[in-house]
Amino acid sequence: MPATESAAPALTRRANVMERLAILADAAKYDASCASSGTTRRNSRDGKGLGSTTGMGICHAYAPDGRCISLLKLLLTNHCIFDCHYCVNRKSANGPRAAFTPDEVVELTLAFYRRNYIEGLFLSSGIRKSSSATMEQLIEVARKLRQEHGFAGYIHLKTIPEAEPELVARAGLWADRVSINVELPTDDGLFRLAPDKNAGQIADAMGQLADAITDARDAKRRFKSAPRFAPGGQSTQMIVGADAASDSQIITRAAGLYGDYGLRRVYYSAFSPIPQASAVLPLQRPPLMREHRLYQSDWLMRFYGYAPEEVRQAADESGMLPLEIDPKLAWALRFREQFPVDVNRAPKEMLLRVPGLGLRAVQAILNARRQRRLTLADVGRLTVSIKKLRPFLVTADWRPTALIDAADLRARLTPPPRQLELFA
């Protein structure tokens, strides 16, 4: 392999590469995932091939929408024979269409990677000709990068559930992560807004991926030479606010997905009005804060030991999480009898339920309280702010008396609205 690319200058001169890149990146941006973490550690320090993964993702840039740019996120083509209403690439939309060849995507990825712009590639595609033919092309890009260029960076392939199962299985041999989007939180929503898609087929494909990932992990434990299969696991995405699903329904669906398919991540993408939107969609987009609250509820289930039904308890009668306070605080306000919690004695599970105490702060408290009895000032040094904590904590020198029962506690702990929400 040549030490530097000879192809890059040629690439920049190739016919309208820049225009096609703009079209195909623009079409890919509605996929929220950009994670490059959680895969095996690799390097190319022996001078063969290119690239490394450290286990930790790196965000190489941030866009003004606040999202991390870690991967080159592209569609191979935005031609599509499907007609999903929420999708900017649907057959009946009139935007410009473009396509890259697998070789062009390989060259772009390498040229960007060599300049340290990216951690790797996230490749997806509209469906051209057939699902299987499209899937073959996606796999070909990954195979070329790995086999012909010794690429050790991160590869995420969006899998097409309608493709033949054998192809879905092959994708995992080259990719760090594979994903299939469930698209909408309810089957009704899928039927209405993605009429060409089939909930059963999506579930089957996710199940096959989950099995293949488990099998490969088992085999790897027994045989060193066993092939890797998507070591970064499987993820999915749900669009929030395009159909009538409530937060409770979304939480239930996410909990089911984590349980049934061992997913690494569920991404929530607030539906954003797309050019040429179909009239079946709501004209208004949901507040971005709703997406944020769903991520917080996701965190509660994955890291803070909340059962899905407990997270649902934080929602109101209509099944919606409050927007002005986070779900952990909402839960604590509803179950005030569980508080205050004694920082010097409470078990870890209870400390994790105190609004304002994060995972790191809880660990620091557990370590520090072995040394001495903690005061309110000590806790203050271990966390960002104690204002929110005080009504819920007992320390060596502090006990909230009237606070926890105060009727206006919620109002006192609700942050004042910020400019951002005016537009949300």
Added chain:
Amino acid sequence: MITARQAVHEDFDGWREMARHLVAAGVAPDGVVWTDGDAPADLFATPDTPLPLASDAALHRVRANVGFLDLARSALMHRAPERLGLLYRLLWRMQRAPRLMQDAADADVRAAARLAQAVRRDIHKMRAFVRFRLIDARYVAWFEPDHAIERANARFFIDRFASQPWSILTPRLSLHWLEGRLMEGPPASPDDAAQDDPTEALWTSYYRAIFNPARLKTGAMLREMPRKYWHNLPEARAIPELIAGAQAREAAMIDASASSAAPPAPQTLDDLAQAVATCRRCPIGANGTRAVMGEGPADAALMIVGEQPGDHEERAGRPFVGPAGAVLNAALAQAGIDRAAARITNAVRHFKHTPSPKGRLHQTPSPAEIDHCRWWLEAERAMVRPRHILALGASAARAILGRTPNIMAERGQPIPLPDGATLWITAHPAHLLRLEGAARAAEQQRFADDLARVARGLGSTA
């Protein structure tokens, strides 16, 4: 007073040697002044007292755990001169309190942890924000770290880019990876990496396209990518223009949605008829023709959906009154379905046509137009709540299903809908009028068969 000099800013082994001797010799933290560099810190100071040399036995008694060593190695890279004295104070206190490092609430432990955290962040940001330019077959980057992290970070870049020659230039030193060896050079200047690389234009174009202007969160961006890094990031030059564009777009969207937002869904069929009459939300609605509403009972068990009003329908203001209507009426009668008991309506409410010398010629509405008008049909469905829906032709079926079905494959069989109703698909009667001879007879038979199945379906649930 003893002065301890740290000759190389981040040299951990050097610092540890000095600190061990000082602890072993019993020099308390307030008995030593720590300073960076070789030159005396204070011109008026008395000459330095030499560092005490402790005995091997005393040196062996100096204790430090792994937690401290890891923290100290990172904190030492911090640019703050106070780091030296702070770390010595921790080491000194640790001799009597061996578990000191676990007390994160201790002020010294916390201060050192903050230094280490700032250093780790700087290391991470360097890995993220170094941008190489291809200059004379070598990848060259100019970068300005906050702390003395360059050497510690070299390993990362070797692991990743060992197969290409690269240089990272900084104000303090330069690192060069050439022919499989790492070499260190003198301080550099930004001019040494100032040459253009055409790939940067591609990258910036990617950065523009991946940005979603419908969601502006500059605060989140600034938190992770502070302005101080921008001048070395080619893509950052696009940021001001992207933000300005998004704000203009947002304002335009608010204006537009104020004028074109859907009215609240009508509550009665009469309200619906009035609202449809004034609908101008698509080109067909705005073509000057009269809107044609559905007709029939408000609680009909069967809803029959056509494509759009034709020439006759538009003039009469009623659905299916022209030649196609006659075909439909005959077939309904033959199947035993009472037209007067059904709700008859259309997927599209206005007449899309093109003028010609022979009169107004029918034009098929586009999928986007059907999808637009679907809002009205769904409102009508929600009020009538038919148990069966008969879709005549592909446009009508699209208005129910959201996709254009294959009529030949899906006709004549019950399709369950999420609201519990059953959909039946068949051809549009106007299609029959365009056929001749045997083809027409065959299609007429299929049409009759489809309607007969609907009649049986109606009978079983009526």
